[in-house]
Structures are given as structure tokens and as C-alpha cells.
Amino acid sequence: MSLFGPGWNVLSRASLAVVAAGGLGALGTVWGYWRTPYGMRQGDPISQPVMFDHRHHVVDDAIDCRYCHATADRGASAGIPSTETCLNCHAQVWNKSPKLEPVRQSYFTGRPIPWVRVHKVPDFVYFNHAIHVNKGIGCVTCHGRVDRMAAIEQVAPLTMSWCLDCHRNPAPHLRPPEQITSMTWVPGGDPAALSRELMKRYDIHGRTNCSTCHR
Amino acid sequence: MKTLPIYGQPPRAAGERPLWTSLDDLEAAARGPGGEFRHGAAEAPVALGRRSFMKLVGASAALAGLQACHPPREKIHPYVKHPPEGLPGQASHYATALSIDGYATGLVLTAVDGRPVKVEGNPAHPSSLGGVGVFEQAALLDLYDPGRAEGFRRRGGGLAFRTLLQEIAALSAAHAQDGGAALAFLLAPDASPLLADLRRRLQGRFPRARFRVWSPIAEDQAWEGARIAFGRALDATARLDRADVILALDADFLYGAGDALRLAREFARRREPGEAMNRLYVAEPALTVTGALADHRFRMRGSEVAGFARQVAGALGAVPAEAAMPPGREARAVAADLQRRRGRSLVLCGPRQPAAVHALCHAMNAALGNAGETLRYTAPVLGDARPDPRALADLAREIDAGSVRTLVVTAWNPVHAAPAGLDLGARLAKVENAIYLTLREDETSRRASWVLAASHPFESWGDGRARDGSVTLQQPLIAPLKESTTAVDLLAAFLGEGEKGAHEHLRALWKSRSGPDFELALARWLEQGLVPGSAEPAVSAPVKTEAVVAAARALPAAGPGMEIAFAPDYSVLDGRFAENAWLQELPDPVTKITWDNAASISPATARRLGLRNGQRVALSLPGRSLEAPVWIQPGHADEAVTLTLGYGRTAGGPVGKGVGVDAYRLRAADAPWFERGLSLAAAKGEHRFAVPQGSFSMEGRPIALDFTQEAWKRESHELDELRGAQPSLLQAVDYSKQENAWGMAIDLSKCVGCNACMVACQEENNVPVVGKVQVQKGRIMHWIRVDRYFQGPPEDPTVISQPLACVHCEVAPCEYVCPVNATVHSDEGLNEMVYNRCVGTRYCSNNCPYKVRRFNFLAWRGEVAPTEKMLVNPDVTVRARGVMEKCTYCVQRIERARIDARARGAKMGPVQTACQQACPAEAIVFGNLNDPRSRVSQAHRDPRRYDLLHTLGTRPRTAYLVRIRNPNPELG
């Protein structure tokens, strides 16, 4: 009499299928993970040592981005405001608010406020704010609607392919110089024509050389 | 608050709060324990340095703790108060100076976030002209050396700075009683007017104190020679731009501190073929950088140079027959050549030659009417700070006589560098208060009862004078990283003015010497890095022939027997750079040896004694002997041994300790440079040198090409087969549409082989040091190397050196073999190396015919001290283990220039690579080949242009210009 009952046929085929599926599935998961917003740390509001609310400052007070991020249009880094900058206003307003205690502390002790970094490109990537801002890329394009964020979160995936998409075809992302910091601007009239015109005005050549970002 | 004036940004007239308040704070702050800062206000440039260092640490920590799916979020530490100048990560430049053995070289330092990260020459400065040497550049590594001396201690006990000042004040008060009878100073040579002023005032307070200046590589015999010839000590400054024919008697004037950078520039400018080309004769014992460039090189032992000088002098009729010698064929030819160019010729004499030879040279130059033309005589710029060869002996005598109770030593490491036999160490230990100011713990600090850590020049206020007397104010780029003080403060402390601080003293002195608006003037001086019109005025002095004759006749005749010659080392000078890993790993420009010195001998001598390369030999002189490995050096004089100073350190840090052999143990006080009666016996054992260059012969391949003027006229067409397009299956990419097509040209005629480019590149591109063992394994990391080839007979070879970095082939063999596209071409023709994509198959290196690619075989930066992290150039990725790297044409500078320009909506300006910027000889030209007017495209069109390994059809973007020699037909 034989070793394997009729059930074995199904069993053996099923188990083979499972093994194959499992292997592929594992690979797929790893591959897919880095394409999820979670994998890229998007949509994850970060709580900061000071409960700073962009909504309030941007919308209610209508403070321009560059008031605090002062070097965005001049330097490689947009610049995190110094304690001094906060106190420019908060020496007068809310100068007793317990929420601002850490700020005052930092000012008087001379110890910086340890903000938590939200947007991070790898160390071997040389991103420069100045060139992007001066060539018509708006803050909102990469950082999203900070005017709607209680706590700042990463919006764009910040992957190389994401950078490349824009570097290969910058036109649709361009905006006039005066609209760089606007959160709400949308191209009026014929967007295509506008972006063509801006491409010319800014004299833009999307560069995809490795050394454009890696040095 | 206002800050240091940025180089190239002339300060506006006064009006704002004076510059100084903040800097006073800075000074004061530096005084606190460990240069710690009490309040944010003082954190002008310094705090940034400390910050970014904090950030670095934070980052590495973050990387270390890689948990879960995500690394922990980094922290950002913004300023509490915004620094007035510069943007975060933006480089700013400051002019300052660095004095090596007395003479200052004007420098421009690049600082990022308050960290000095790059040293460059100051184009406005007479002794730099924009070029910079290996020592000035490598000094930056010393600044960040974690092994630097720290704090102050007396007999082992630590002292706070203020206590120290009080103690010294008390000490000096005690000495003031008897006018300083028991007080002695042993100072380093320094032309600083501030130090001179302090010395003057000290002399006033302590009339009986003895001031001695000493250096192991002093040029005292030059002044003595001048004294013979002119009756007083004078400095002689050469003007090579005016000299058509140059005779260098054991003078290696193209390398080292002092005037070498200017001389190299002036010399190189006259090396292009044609009527204006100069001719160089060199008579010397060992092959030197200068000798390698000679059109005619006469090989002779050091003691025979005098004889040759007398021959030439005789042939020139510069001195009467009794002082001269019957000229040989060579001397006659040289003399005739010099004679033909009266007033446009030059006879130079090296510091190692006896005074009488210097005197002879003065006589010859006078006879040739060169004085005032190609030679400029000035009062000694060092003034009374001229080193005295007898200093140590006298000091020793005094100590023995017990007449020294307090000895202040600012001279570099006298215990180590003292002549053999003179046991200064033991004597120093006998001095009650031996106060030693030093950058590092060393042989001397072991014996001194007081050890004071010295601030690095880049950390401290001061001033200095160039070889021609021009004054540069030395300003700090960063507060002292270690608790330390300066020579100024130390001397001032003896005047009871220690608290004032070097900065106040400097201001006080220069206020007294400046016009009305001192603040603005000072700001301008600091901005330009030069006090205009402060050069020493030229003097004219008649030669006292009879004195010269007498001296010349007194010269000992060259006798038989082996001779030893000592020389400052090309890498560690007299040993003060022995702790500098960059310089230790820098191949000697002549021998290409790294991490070592050797007893160089000629092939003939080696044959006679049956010695092999690397064999250990016992060098013995009466009463002294030393074991050293032999290096057989083509072009070395026969029957002579050359040993360089500064190695074989017994104390100090991990870098220099126990590397090489200590030549000072053989060096006699009365014969500091040459000595007869050397006996040389083979000893047991073989020494393995670490020599990165594989072979010194070109194997008959067209690699580094040279022609004589004559040959060039006839055979220039021979180059046609070494340039131009070649048939290829691939259709060439058209770069002409691009805004830029980057290219480089290296002029072998100009290159003096001084290695400045190598250090510049190392500093700019974060090139790691790998250590002796790894160099032996063939893993040296320099992106640009200087190949040195010998041609002709090994006894008297012609020498040619060829700087070689990645040549950025348009048809790059490295690129198509990379499996992951980690090295590809940019639209502007750069051969890009993408570290973060590289998986390290090393295929590119195998397929690179120039072998200019470097691989991170191990984690070269395994454990770096926090301070060393501050040295990193933030614009260049620090490469990981297992990654290939190579010259990028300084792409970070290109992109920086592009972004800065385009962000302003401007066209992109010219870009300089680090090697080009450093090169004192202007041998390296870089730029845009699409611009027909750029210097580089002119060079590419030059008839002397050829492509290295052209037959491979790689179409390199770096072109070479053949070297032209200008031999004298009469000697041909």
C-alpha cells in the first residue's frame, strides 16, 4: 500500500505555493515599505520643545516665512530662527506665557532650543535652498501647507526619484518671485504659458548630473 | 556687534561700535578654563565652531543608535543670538599670517561656521603672491591636533591662567632686584615687531638679562658672510623675475619657508621657451627640488662647493687670483654665461655654506653689477632676533656656572635639536625655573620645570614680517581649542602686563605707529593682510674685497674621506612638523619616501660599499654614531651621505614618535651642516621604506616629456602624435553647446615639484591619512600625486616631476565598467564619482590607465578626535569604507560658484581648483575650455601641449605642457 494518501497531492502543491508566495511576498514587502509614506516618515507631526504653531504665525499673524527662516533665499540652509528672533516679538507679546518659558530660558542661559529635525536629506546630498527659492520654487512645493499644520510634518517623500521628477521637468512647479512664500497661490490664466515664460525669465536648466547634488 | 573684517571686503569707514569690544570678550573668554565661554555674546566665530562640532557629534550618535525602522530624529541647535557675519555653512575668508622660523607668509584662511578649514596664500602678500607651501597649509592640522599641549603646569602642578600670570609677575619682580642677572631667555627667531618691542622693554627692565635667539636651521652664516663682505649683517633678497642666468651654490631656494613661494613664482614665470627663458646652474651635494630643475647640475660634496665658488669667482675676476682657484671647464662656462648677462644674472649661496662663500657670492654679484638689480640688500628683517649658533653652548656654560635661575624658552624643542654631546636636557633640569612655551609636549617639556601650552598662530593675535620686511597682522580665526597662551603674553607677563592680552599689546604698538584714523587703518590692514609700505628699504653697500679675499683664502681645502651632510627635511623641516600626519605621509619631493628619513648615498658609493636600498648602516663620527637605513639616490654626490633632520623623536605624540632616525645625535656644534671623517659600516637588518611611487624610470614610454630649447625648435612637431582626435567607433559627445567644459593644463616647465598641490587637495577634499603600513601596502589616498622620473645615467640623471590627478577622460575607461553607474560623465565633461552609489568593485581603478583612483580599503577615519572633525570641509562628502574616490576637479567649488552666481541671476564666474590656487609656480591652470580666451584653453592650444597616454584614445581633459630645458650650448 502506498505511502501518501490522496490528500498529499493537494497538500504538497499547496505547501509549494505557500513557500513561493512567502518568498516573493517578503521581498515585495521590503520593496513596498520604502514607498509608503510611513517608510519615508511622511505625515508624522513632530512635537517640539516649544509648542510653536505655524498656523497661528502664518495665517493669523501673516508673518512671511523669511522673517524666521531668514537665509532661505541666501544660504544653503533655510535657517532655524535664533532665540533672539522669537523674542523680537515675544519680548512684548505673551512675554509672560508659560508656553514660552523654554524660549526665555534659552535666551537667558544662552543654551539653544533643541528643535527636532523634521526634514532631513542624507548627509551626502547637498541641497541648497537659495538656488531653489531664487529660481521660482515655492516653499509650499516641498514643505506643503505649513499654514495648516499645528506641528510640522514631512509632506514630500524627499526621495531621489522625487527630486529627479522636478529636475527633469521643473516647468509646472515654477511660480513668480513674489509668490514664493505664498501658501495659497495658484497659477491664473494659462498655466502652461506662465511656466514657459517663467522658464525663460529664470533661465532654468533642470540639471540631473550626479554632482548637482552629490559632491 | 562687529567682527573681523572679511578678506576681500574693504571695511567701511568707522562709525559703528568699535570692532574690539567683542574681541576683548573673545580674548577674555579664551582665558576661561579650557577656552569655555561664559555668555553667548562672545560667541562670534568661535561658538559656531563649537556648535557645528556639537552637531557633528550629535549626528554620529544618531547614526550609531540605529534602532527600529527609523534612526532617531536629529536635533537642531539654532543660535541663541545670530552671529553678525556669514551664513550657516557659508565660507568666509580672513587674512592672517604664519611665521615659520622668523619670517611671515601672508595667508587667507577660509572659515566655515567659525572653523578654519582651508589655508590659502594671500595674493596681495609679497612672500606669497597667492601661492602657499606645504608647511603653511599643514599648520592647520596642528591647530586641530588633539595631542596638543594643554594648560599650564609648574613642577607637575597645574596652574590657572591668572595664577600663572601672578606667579610670573612675582618671579619677574624678584629678578628685577638684581636687574635680571639670573634671568635668561632662549627665544625662537621672529621678526614680529610686537615681540621686538616687548624684548626692548624687557631689556629695559632687566638690563642684565640675557636674550638669546636660536634655531636648529638658522641662516647665521649668511649674515656672517654679509658682515665679511659689507662690514655689517644684511639680508640679500633675490629678484628672479629679473635674472636671466642663475648660479645656485648649494641653495635650495625654491622650497621651504621664507621667500620660496615668491621665488618659485618668479622663477617659473621665466621657464617658458624663448628668449626670456632663464638658465639655472646648481652646484650641490644631494639632489634637491631646486637641483632637479637645474639646466646644469654640478654634483659635488658640500665642502667642495666653496672650491667651485672660488673657481667661478676667479673666472669672473670678482676676486684677485690668490682668493680664487683655477677654473675648470664648467666654472669657465658658467662664468662666461653670467658675464654675458651682467646685471641680469645672479649668484645665490645656500645657508649651509660657510660665511666666506657667502662673502664670495656678494663679491661676484657686485662684480656682475647684480646688486640692486637682481639682488636687493636690506637691513636684517629679524633685527636683533637673528639666531645665534653659539646660543646653546653659551647658555649651557651659564647654567653650569649656576648663573641662570629663570630661563624662558620659546625656541622650538632645544633639548631634541641641540648638537650632539651638549646634554641640554640634564642642564635644563638643573634650572630652577625653566619656563617652556610649547605647542606640544616634547623632549624639552619633559625637562622643563614650567610647561606652558602655546596657542596656535591661528588662535592668537600677533604680527610678523615677511622676508622683505612687509608687516602682516596675525589675527585669530577661532578661540584657543586648548587652554594656552602666546609668546607675547608670556613676555608681557614678565613686564607685569600679562592681563592686557596680546590683542591689547598689538593695538597699543600699532596705534603708536599709525596715522590718524587708527581703527580704519587697522581694519584695512586686517582685511588686506598687509601693512602697506612696511617693506624694509633697500640699502646699497660696497664690498670690502680684501676682507672677502682673506676669508676666502682661509677656507679649508676640500680633502678626501667620506662626508656627512645634514639638511632640513622636506616634510618635517627641523622636526617641528614631526607630529603632522599630512606632512609625514607627504612623499619627499626627491626620494618619494614617506614616514621616514634615510641616509642618502650615490649609486657609485653604494656600489663601492656593496650596499642595497634599505640596508641598515652604522654612521660613525668621532665620538658619535647612529644606525640608519640607506637610500640610494641618483644624482647624489659620491663619497657623501645626506641625512635630514627632524626624525627619530623620542617624545611627543603617536604620529612622529619613533619615525626615522635622529640626525641631531650626529650633528656637531661646530659643524652643523657638513662634517668630514664619516665612516660607514653595513649593519644588520633591512628597513622597509614606504615609497608610494613604483618605479622612477619611464621605461621609454612617452609620459613626462622634456626638450632642450634647441631640440624643441627642431622636434616640436613630434608632439602631433600625442594630441588631437583619434579614430574611434564611438561618436564623440559634443560639449561645445554647454556653458562650461571644464579642463585643466599642467605645465611641466613650471612645476617645481614642491607638493603644495598635494596638501592643498588633502585639506580641501578631506583626503584621509592611512599611515606607514598602509602606504607600504599601496593604499595611499592622495588624489593628486607628483610623479618623479629620472632619465639618463643614474649618477647624473635629469629629473622631471609630473603632477597627476584624475585627468577626466572624455572616453573614460573607468565609467563603462562600473556596474552601478557610480561614476559617470556630467554634461560639462566632469568625470563624476558618486560615493554614495559606489559598491566598491574596484573595477574602475583596475581599468584606469593613470591609476589615479583611490579606494577606502578600511575605515580610514575610524576613530577621529572631536577636534579633528572640525577640520572637515563641509562641502565635500567624507567617504565611507569600501568606496572609491578620486579627484573631482573640486566640483564642490564649481557648484558653489554656479549656485552663488545663478541665485543672484548672474553668469557664473571663474573657478579655481585647490591645487591650482596653492601652486606657487602657476603650473596648474583650470577653467572653461568653451571660453577661447580662458587661460586653460590657451594652454590647450599651446604648441607644447600633449595628452598623457594619448594612444589609448581616452581624450583626457587635463593636458600637459612639455618641459623645456635651457642648457648652455658650451656645456652641451
Add this chain to the structure above:
Amino acid sequence: MSARTRWVLARFGEAEPLLAAARTLRQAGHPSLDIHSPFPLPGTDEALGLSRSRVPLMALCGGLAGVGTAIAMQIWMNAVDYPLNVGTRFLSGKPNMVPVMFELGVLLSSFAIFFGMMGLWGFPRPHHPVFEVEAFRSASVDALWLSAEVKAEDAERVAQALRGSGALEVEIAPEVEA
């Protein structure tokens, strides 16, 4: 088919009678016959009237698929999606595409053959009624077997017929509950 079937097995010493028996059974209208041997036996295809194998066709398809993929992949990746200048060698329709084309072709073709056969055989199939006969174990060692799946009621008759046609041993496989 709804009707229950039984498996009749017959062991033969020589090939000829076996094949003959097979032919006669087929003519007798028993389509589902099979011959079992430890090594490929000549003449079985004809005796059982098997049509040409489809394996070569599968191989061809697999191969073509592989080559196609290779061409598309290389051109798209190196010439379309991210064209890079690697030492002036731009990849598109150049001979340096051939190696990958070939390798991928061979790979997919081999997969087609192997897994194709697995499919045709319905492998893995550890259970089969013929295994119920202990003696059948010799089929993979040195014996030649004829197996016939017939309606249950015909089983005995077929067995008889086989005994008559020179079979050394005839058995009817016992039934098992699925």
C-alpha cells in the same frame, strides 16, 4: 466521469508483449492506458498513440519572452528612463546588450521547460492509485508495467485479458477513500 473506475496493473518481462497488449487493449476501447518502465522504453508513444510533446513550444515561448524582456529592460533603463553618459558609451541597440539578452532568454526558456513539464505531469503528485500496488515498486527498478484505468465492472475482464497476453503478474489496485 461519474462512474467509479479501477486500476488494473500488469507486469511484463519483455517489451514486445507489453506493447502488443497495450495495442490490443486500446483497440478494445480502453483509452486510459499507461506503460511504466525504469527507463524510456522505445515504441511506447506509438503504442499508446501519444501526440507530439508541447514542451518544445513552451521552450520557444519562454526564450522569446526572455529576449524581449532583456531588450526592453536595457533600453528603457539605460537609454530612456535615466540616460547617462558613461564614457561616451550610450546604450541603445548596441552589441553590449547581447549578453543579457542571451542569458535572460536561456533562463526563461529553461523555466518554461521545467515548470512546463511539471504542469504537464501534474507534479508534485505523491499519491496515485498505482502506488497502492506494492509490487508496482519494481516499476522504477527493473520491471515493465502496463496500467489501465477501466470501469469498475470491466476490471476483472481486463485483468483476464492481460493474463492471457503474457503478463507475468496482474493486479487490481485496491480502492482508497479520498
Add this chain to the structure above:
Amino acid sequence: MSPPAAPAAAARQALEPPPLLPAGITDRQINDSLLDHVWNPKRGWLTLFAIALGGTGLLVMGLGVTLARGIGMWGNNVPVGWAYDIINFVWWIGIGHAGTLISAILLLFQQKWRTSINRFAEAMTIFAVIQAALFPLFHTGRPWFAVYWLFPYPSNLGIWPNFTSPLIWDVFAVSTYFTVSLLFWYLGLIPDLAALRDASTSRVQRIAYGIFALGWRGSARHWHHYRIGYLLLAGLSTPLVLSVHSIVSFDFAVSQLPGWHTTIFPPYFVAGAVFSGFAMVMTLMVPARKYLGFEHVVTERHLETMNKVMLVTGMMVSYGYLMEHFIAWYSGNPYEKFVILNRATGPYRWVYYAMIFCNVLVPQTFWWKRARTSIPWMFAAALLVNVGMWTERFIIIVTSLHRDFLPSSWGMYFPTWVDWSIFLGTLSFFSLLFLLFLRFVPAVAVTEVKELRHELAHEAHAGGGHR
């Protein structure tokens, strides 16, 4: 055909080679004798296994150290960027060629003698390729990236592998070669596994082999597809074998380095591969047939035939050397000329002369029947050829690299203990796998031998004397 005249027959009898199988052997006997080593493990197997296991530890350690500290633990440097890593890679992949070649090409040419050795050789192929496959990965500076960046998958970097690089071709060639060899091997194995299943006495073995036999019933329908499928795989494998080593040779031929940049490389590498492959088969088969008692299926004649093949391929390789030297001289290319001179007179000349001795001189002895049939000598010769082929790769890789165009960048290579332990480690790992094979799998294609017996019987019956 009509019976020939007596003298002619006698003459033919004289010329008749010794038989491939002993006369009168039955399938049952074949079955039992060839499967015996699976039922009753041979003495000393465990000892050998333990030794191999220990040696494999070396490999693990070597690779571990390399991963932890970096390639710097090896002797590699600039200019010698590749050394033991790639030498071993090429050597192993070369060895891996005999298997598929024997089973595939000889099958296509209907060489009956292959049946006794092909299973053996195929196993060797697979195990050798496993060794080889280690190096393309571990020779990289950052294997943790190489392991997936070398494959064309859509990453969010948006960048792809470079298909002009021979290394990428390598990746495809080696992985394809391994997969196809494995399928080929397993397909051939199925009927034998069935035989094992049915002939085995213990239930465990029956279940185990039963599972791997996948339910093979030796059915005519199985054989129907099997015959053509097996033939097709063989047909595919043949060009595959040639392509794989051609592509490996491209790693060198496509480069610009004198001593590498040569058009003769592909054929010359393939010949070398077959040469070394056969040498390795001999090295393993000679002791194995004694150990397993296979003298009756792996006969003198098999060994002699293989020695003939070694002689032929040896001559091809020698021709390759000759050509290299000739072209170096004839091309007038000074760099090429220098490389050849440097091989013969440079610091590594002793390796060069070892290579000439082992690969050119040693095989020449096989002109003599006594050498071809002497068991000890053929074993020694095979060993020497293995050594020789390794030194050949050393010569090609190291001596070409260490002195190339610019004398200033010349250097020397010296292996470190890590280099050695990795090399010896692969040897052990190879033996380990091989011992497992000898223990659990029929080392000779039983089914094919039975088939062969029938064919021979049939021919004999048909009266045809021609084998």
C-alpha cells in the same frame, strides 16, 4: 548487416575498446550496486565530513573579518584592485564548466560513456558555482548594497544598473548558469529519486525520497515529455556554458589593460574552463569510484577518454598562451610586449613557470597510453592541472595589474591570511557539499545506465559490434 569475414572480425575485436559496462549485468544489479552507497554509508564518511565542516569555518571567519573590517584585510591595493577574490571566482566558475559540458554536450553528441559520470560532474558544477558566486558579492567594498543594487529593480533612487558593464553581465550569467544547472540536474535526478523511493526499505527514506521524486511513476507519458525536455535543456545549456565563461572573460577582455584587452580571451577561457573542469572531475572521480566501488560503471575506458579530453583542452590552452605571446610581439604594442616579458621575467615569474609546467607540459604525458591508464599518474596530473589553472588566473589578473601603463603607479601584491583562509574555506565548503551529495543522492545516473545497458544489449543483439 551481414556477418563480416573472420580476420576482419578478429582485427576489429583487437581494436574494440574495453566495454563501458561489464557483460551480463542486470538492471537489478545496476540498481543495487549504484544505490548501495546511499543505503549503507561508506566508512570514514563522517570523519571526512567533520574535516570539511571545520574548513568551512575558515570561510565563515574569513568572510566575517572582511565584512567587519573591510577589503583592507586582504592584500588588494591600487594598482592590484583584484586578486584572490577574482582569481578564485574565475577558477571556481571554470571548474563549474565540466559538469554541464559533459552532460549537455556529450549528450548532444550521443557519447555513451558520459552516462557513468554526468551526474557526478553536474553536482560538481553546482557546488563549484556556489563557491564562485560568493566572490562577485563579497569582493565588493559594500556588499550590503551590492547584494541588491546589482539587480535591475525599480528603486526610489530612480537609478539603474549600467548594462555596459561586464560585471552586470556576470551577475546575469552566473545566476542563470546556476539556476539552469540546478534544474537540469534535478530533472535528471527525478527518476533516480523514484528508484530510491521504491527500492528503499526504511519508511523515512521512502517518504523523504518520495517527496523529492514528486510522484514519478516512470509512466510513458512522463518519459514522453522528459526525453525531449531533457534534450532541450541540454541544448540550452551547451551555448550557456560557452557564454558564461566568455562573459567572465569579458571582465578582462572588455577592459583597457594590457594583458587583459585581448580578443582571444573568450575561446581561450572556455577551453581553460573545460580543462580545469575535467581536471577537477578526475581529481574527484578517481578516489570516489574506489571509495564508492563504482569501478564497474566508471571503467578504465571512461578515465582514459577523459584524459584524452584533458590532453586536447590542454593543447587549446597552450595555444592560447602561444597566441598571447605572439600577438604581444606581432602587435608591436609596447605595453602588451612589456606585460608578457614581465610575466616571464618579473617578480612573479615563478608563478608563470609553474603555470607553464602544470598546464602545458603535464598534459603532454597523456600522449602515452601508459600515462592515460595509470591511475596514480592521472590523479597527480589532474591535481597539477588544478594548481596550474589557478596560477593561470593569478598570472592574468595580478601580473597584468601590478605593472600597467605608468611606472609611477606600479606596485606589488601579497596575499594575507584572510585571503588564504577564504580560498581554503571555499575548497572545504565545496567538499562539504560534495560529501553530502555522495551520502544522500545517487552519484551515478542509475536510470541512464539502465537505458545504456538496454541499448548496448539491443546493439549486441543486432550484431553490430560498433559500440
